[in-house]
Amino acid sequence: MIIETKYRSLIKAITWRIIATLTTVALVYMFFGRLELAAAVGGLEVLLKLLFNFLHERAWLFIKFGKKKMEPFVLWFTGLPACGKSTIADLVYNQLSDRELEVERVDGRDVRKLFPEVGFTRQERIAHLKRVSHMIRMLEKNNVSVVASFISPYKESRDEIRQMIKENFIEIYVKASVESCKRRDTKGMYLRAEKGEIQNFTGISDVYEEPRSPALVLDTETLSAEQCTQQVINYIEKHLLKR
Amino acid sequence: MIIETKYRSLIKAITWRIIATLTTVALVYMFFGRLELAAAVGGLEVLLKLLFNFLHERAWLFIKFGKKKMEPFVLWFTGLPACGKSTIADLVYNQLSDRELEVERVDGRDVRKLFPEVGFTRQERIAHLKRVSHMIRMLEKNNVSVVASFISPYKESRDEIRQMIKENFIEIYVKASVESCKRRDTKGMYLRAEKGEIQNFTGISDVYEEPRSPALVLDTETLSAEQCTQQVINYIEKHLLKR
Incomplete structure (x- = not known):
């Protein structure tokens, strides 16, 4: 059985957060042309999305939809x-x-x-x-x-x-x-x-x-x-x- | 063996994208007070992050770090x-x-x-x-x-x-x-x-x-x-x- 260690999950979450937030900052800067505000949006985004993503994952633990037992034969x-x-x-x-x-x-x-x-x-x-x-x-x-x-x-x-x-x-x-x-x-x-x-x-x-x-x-x-x-x-x- | 069906993965990705993009739109609106531009940032974010997230997941398939074989005993x-x-x-x-x-x-x-x-x-x-x-x-x-x-x-x-x-x-x-x-x-x-x-x-x-x-x-x-x-x-x- 291959398991995903906590370290792998953590590092993967961090690399994604970096990519995602840089994308947001770049988008905001593109639209508004103000780097300091774009950075502030990015900073708040990191905090809020960490919290929301955690809650989203926890909520899905209780949702049975789409889980299927694969029967051995x-x-x-x-x-x-x-x-x-x-x-x-x-x-x-x-x-x-x-x-x-x-x-x-x-x-x-x-x-x-x-x-x-x-x-x-x-x-x-x-x-x-x-x-x-x-x-x-x-x-x-x-x-x-x-x-x-x-x-x-x-x-x-x-x-x-x-x-x-x-x-x-x-x-x-x-x-x-x-x-x-x-x-x-x-x-x-x-x-x-x-x-x-x-x-x-x-x-x-x-x-x-x-x-x-x-x-x-x-x-x-x-x-x-x-x-x-x-x-x-x-x-x-x-x-x-x-x- | 419990498997996650494609439908579950898809629905979960969509619900997360909705929450994440609404957060971005709200943040941008909070900072700049212009709803139509905040919505445009959100729209572009959805497209870009779909692409980036896909690439990020694919890249991690090739990274061995943190994967561990759990040995039976x-x-x-x-x-x-x-x-x-x-x-x-x-x-x-x-x-x-x-x-x-x-x-x-x-x-x-x-x-x-x-x-x-x-x-x-x-x-x-x-x-x-x-x-x-x-x-x-x-x-x-x-x-x-x-x-x-x-x-x-x-x-x-x-x-x-x-x-x-x-x-x-x-x-x-x-x-x-x-x-x-x-x-x-x-x-x-x-x-x-x-x-x-x-x-x-x-x-x-x-x-x-x-x-x-x-x-x-x-x-x-x-x-x-x-x-x-x-x-x-x-x-x-x-x-x-x-x-």
């Missing part, structure tokens, strides 16, 4: 393994972090590293996402927006975090067929899952429950990651960043 | 079960949340509820606090200060989070003897631990490694929770909130 990217979620979420995050808002990136892969003992059964996945949701809610509650990407295959888990975040939860379905994800899968996870070397693999040996009414659907079979990112940014600017 | 309360950590941390949090800073409260008890399957062996405690530390670091990284209270019996765990947060990590040792904690323990945990009904209980069947150089030591055997809270607030005001 949670972008939740869901989709099959290797559908392109993390890539797009990274690009969106990079664009958002250039703006004046607190934003954090949370990715399934990174969080999993902290929980090496948690497996991929339905029960474990649900408990895992419940904890992740609490963490994200904590960030959002403190005005930090979150760009999250998790396979999050079950409607139950996604509904739980939606309940926590309410209207600022933006579900983004990164849509691609199993075939196209397989082609994109550089780590060969799909192949290993088909051979049975990985259990409970979403899309092969575990279900992916498609979102019913996501805020956005990104079709990574026909659009590039950059095009999808632009779709997300457009949505954010239209619905979340309007002032 | 992590208060880490450590101590035996029932030593008074949570009570004091709650009181400190309440006082901090009244101020203009983002602050979050994280308590061992609440976090444990999200991890019902994690036990209390040395290994499990360390893995648990590692995850908690990552969450807290994420908050701190996004300018959210954290009031954390965890038994955190091992130096290793506390050093790990200190490494993450660096100089903004404030270790607070809530100190009380096992005997005095026992008296304070309304839930009868110590009794159950002594009977062997609870395993790995810090202070009875597991070690508590005292902090070697905590930023603060709160002696809950001789001081009330309110007195300890005041000690913490004094420390914060002296070291963390100075402007």
Whole structure:
């Protein structure tokens, strides 16, 4: 958080008062041609405007008009393994972090590293996402927006975090067929899952429950990651960043 | 985050310009007694000062003087079960949340509820606090200060989070003897631990490694929770909130 120190406010007020009063003195001299009176007007102006400006600032502290709470939001990217979620979420995050808002990136892969003992059964996945949701809610509650990407295959888990975040939860379905994800899968996870070397693999040996009414659907079979990112940014600017 | 909309800034600038220019006109009229010339000075003043004020604001955008980054901090309360950590941390949090800073409260008890399957062996405690530390670091990284209270019996765990947060990590040792904690323990945990009904209980069947150089030591055997809270607030005001 960048704060303005008292010294900065004071020095800035003084430089402005000098410019403003010199302007007044110059104007009065221009009209009346009497420097000593122009200077006297300037002297009185300094005193009066210091007082009036102080009162004006204090009065505005009590006026609510035009103050707006900028709500943090949670972008939740869901989709099959290797559908392109993390890539797009990274690009969106990079664009958002250039703006004046607190934003954090949370990715399934990174969080999993902290929980090496948690497996991929339905029960474990649900408990895992419940904890992740609490963490994200904590960030959002403190005005930090979150760009999250998790396979999050079950409607139950996604509904739980939606309940926590309410209207600022933006579900983004990164849509691609199993075939196209397989082609994109550089780590060969799909192949290993088909051979049975990985259990409970979403899309092969575990279900992916498609979102019913996501805020956005990104079709990574026909659009590039950059095009999808632009779709997300457009949505954010239209619905979340309007002032 | 509360933002000031463009409308508010505009209306505030207009109300100030009206007050300021009326003051100038009144002053000029007072000195020279010619209303039509006083009005002309006022008219020109409005135009010139709009321009000059704009230039003055733009120039200050490039001046770094007096801008200060307000660093978030992590208060880490450590101590035996029932030593008074949570009570004091709650009181400190309440006082901090009244101020203009983002602050979050994280308590061992609440976090444990999200991890019902994690036990209390040395290994499990360390893995648990590692995850908690990552969450807290994420908050701190996004300018959210954290009031954390965890038994955190091992130096290793506390050093790990200190490494993450660096100089903004404030270790607070809530100190009380096992005997005095026992008296304070309304839930009868110590009794159950002594009977062997609870395993790995810090202070009875597991070690508590005292902090070697905590930023603060709160002696809950001789001081009330309110007195300890005041000690913490004094420390914060002296070291963390100075402007």
